[in-house]
Amino acid sequence: MLATAVLSLAPVAVLAQERLVADVPDLPDEHAAIARRGERLSFPSPAEYFRVLAKATNPRWRTWYRELAAVPPTDRSKVSAGLGFLIAEAHLAAMARDEQRLHNVCLELGAHMKILGFKDALAPVIANVEARVLASNWNAVHMDLEILAAEAVEELLRQRDEDSARLATLGLWMRVMHVGSGVVAGGEVKDLSLAAGGEGLPQRLAEVAAGISEKAKETEPLALMMRQGEKVARIWSREKFEAGRVFTVEEVKDTHDRCATIVSHLSAG
Amino acid sequence: MFRRAALYLAVTLACPLAGAQDPVPATKEADGAKAVRQARTLAHELAAAGSYGQRAALWECRLEGDTVAVVPVQLYAGNTYQLAVGFDAPSAVVGLSVFDARGKLVPGVVQRGEGRMVFEVKPAKSGVFSVRLRLADEKVRSAVAALTYVYK
Numbered sequence A: 001m002l003a004t005a006v007l008s009l010a011p012v013a014v015l016a017q018e019r020l021v022a023d024v025p026d027l028p029d030e031h032a033a034i035a036r037r038g039e040r041l042s043f044p045s046p047a048e049y050f051r052v053l054a055k056a057t058n059p060r061w062r063t064w065y066r067e068l069a070a071v072p073p074t075d076r077s078k079v080s081a082g083l084g085f086l087i088a089e090a091h092l093a094a095m096a097r098d099e100q101r102l103h104n105v106c107l108e109l110g111a112h113m114k115i116l117g118f119k120d121a122l123a124p125v126i127a128n129v130e131a132r133v134l135a136s137n138w139n140a141v142h143m144d145l146e147i148l149a150a151e152a153v154e155e156l157l158r159q160r161d162e163d164s165a166r167l168a169t170l171g172l173w174m175r176v177m178h179v180g181s182g183v184v185a186g187g188e189v190k191d192l193s194l195a196a197g198g199e200g201l202p203q204r205l206a207e208v209a210a211g212i213s214e215k216a217k218e219t220e221p222l223a224l225m226m227r228q229g230e231k232v233a234r235i236w237s238r239e240k241f242e243a244g245r246v247f248t249v250e251e252v253k254d255t256h257d258r259c260a261t262i263v264s265h266l267s268a269g
Numbered sequence B: 001m002f003r004r005a006a007l008y009l010a011v012t013l014a015c016p017l018a019g020a021q022d023p024v025p026a027t028k029e030a031d032g033a034k035a036v037r038q039a040r041t042l043a044h045e046l047a048a049a050g051s052y053g054q055r056a057a058l059w060e061c062r063l064e065g066d067t068v069a070v071v072p073v074q075l076y077a078g079n080t081y082q083l084a085v086g087f088d089a090p091s092a093v094v095g096l097s098v099f100d101a102r103g104k105l106v107p108g109v110v111q112r113g114e115g116r117m118v119f120e121v122k123p124a125k126s127g128v129f130s131v132r133l134r135l136a137d138e139k140v141r142s143a144v145a146a147l148t149y150v151y152k
Helices: A002-006 A029-037 A046-056 A076-095 A099-116 A119-134 A138-158 A162-186 A192-196 A201-210 A222-235 A238-242 A249-267 B002-006 B029-050
Strands: A016-019 B058-064 B068-075 B081-087 B094-099 B109-113 B116-121 B127-135 B142-151
Touching (some): A046 A076, A046 A138, A119 A138, A138 A162, A162 A192, A162 A222, A162 A249, A192 A249, A201 A222, A222 A249, B029 B058, B029 B081, B058 B127, B068 B142, B081 B094
Antiparallel strands (some): B058 B142, B068 B127, B081 B142, B094 B127
16 A cells, blocks of 8 residues: 555556547436445545635635644543544645644654554554655645555454544544634635535435444433534535535534534543 | 445445446455556556645456446545546456436546556536446456546
């Protein structure tokens, strides 16, 4: 996987070009069904989402920083979600081209990974991120952060801790959506659905959350996360998109507040 | 693999398929590795040449006969995407179509090379798109395909 980093920079080979002929019929229902149940490359990279926001408005990324905790939480569910928050924080710092902030976030990531028991295993990925930062290779920073998120999930699954793996994913996207909805609410963004990361993303997050064990879901702060997350998914339901519903600034602000509540409660020591 | 994929953050993802022959044989590691290398190299070249951001996530599966693979991909209006596909069989010809969230065909430009292809798309709306792949030539009836993309 990390071999991607050392692939040659050979020029793109000459490829025969053709314009897609538009005689292909609509996607048949049976193929759409496969897509719906299929595994997803459909979770975007946070960087991809932030770039769209950057084109739509001119976000001042640094104003969205959160203060880094002096001491990581002790509750494992909060540490797992916190790992996701921090990866989002690192993407944010990369958008702001902020070397010092990324270094600080990487230190905090290390502390979280130590508690979760895989600091050594992922140390090379963190080192890669830091090296890319020093080289100001911001695209590669985002890519390495994507690898870090995927490998953290892998490590948690290897520990047979699926709840924590899901929480790391949810933490990442709750924080990304928290920033995104705030940017959309405060800027002149034409497509308000960007506040929720685009059509379908809240539903996929709800699916990830639904897989958390029932026992864990009943305890706070996860119970709160479930309640707030379900409301966000309802605001941005597929039915509303299919009906061509125009979303409102109030819905964007509501989404932002709910994401803020989740992030805040899952961060508190 | 399926458990990992359910968390949507796996770097290599399994593929959903439909077709006459089910179940589809599992991908052999060696075959998959070649297709993955082709897709990653192509994506890396595209990213370097056009200042694109590159995804680490990658999807792969074996296409057999008339089977169809459909990969859901979240795309954003305002971004330009180049879907990079690699195959283990250099002479394989793969038909690639992209459909929007309502199942409508999305126009784009295809570039083909030996064992690789690129599909450039600029979505008009954000959402989950379906990338459909199938073997389009009678000569090669089985090939591993790998898909990733770059964006800007």
